[in-house]
Amino acid sequence: MPPVSQFGTICAAKPTRIGAGDRAFPKSAVTAGYADGWVVVRHDIVNGKTRNASVVASSPSLFEPAALRVVVSMEYAETVSVTQCVLPIVFRLE
Numbered sequence: 234m235p236p237v238s239q240f241g242t243i244c245a246a247k248p249t250r251i252g253a254g255d256r257a258f259p260k261s262a263v264t265a266g267y268a269d270g271w272v273v274v275r276h277d278i279v280n281g282k283t284r285n286a287s288v289v290a291s292s293p294s295l296f297e298p299a300a301l302r303v304v305v306s307m308e309y310a311e312t313v314s315v316t317q318c319v320l321p322i323v324f325r326l327e
Contacts, residue, residue: 234271237321240289244318246278248307258326259299267293269325272300276318281311289319296324 237243262270270293276286286304288297300322 234273234292234321234323235290237273237319240273241275241317241319244276244278244315244320246309246313246315246318248309249281250308256303257299258324259296261295262293262324263326265293265295267295267326269323270296271324272296272322274300274304274320274322276304276320278309278313278315278318281309281313283307283309296322299324 270291272291273289274286275289277284283305286301288301291297291300303322304320
């Protein structure tokens with residue numbers, strides 16, 4: 234994975250909750266023979282909720298939908314508001 238900082242400011246805010254099961258390894262990746270992959274997602278946090286999530290880089294691209302589900306499921310303290318932060322999501326088959 235390339236340095237995440239080349240895509241923007243890495244999100245320093247820590248989520249208070251991540252939706253259960255959202256980090257599951259994509260079945261489509263298993264079928265395609267991949268053991269790992271990564272996605273960099275840019276998003277905003279508004280009053281503790283993830284907004285405007287979009288993929289800025291990935292390898293391979295079939296991990297993108299799963300990574301977006303992970304980021305969208307994240308919740309932060311209600312007082313947290315940050316724009317245009319980037320977050321790397323790494324998937325490894327175990």
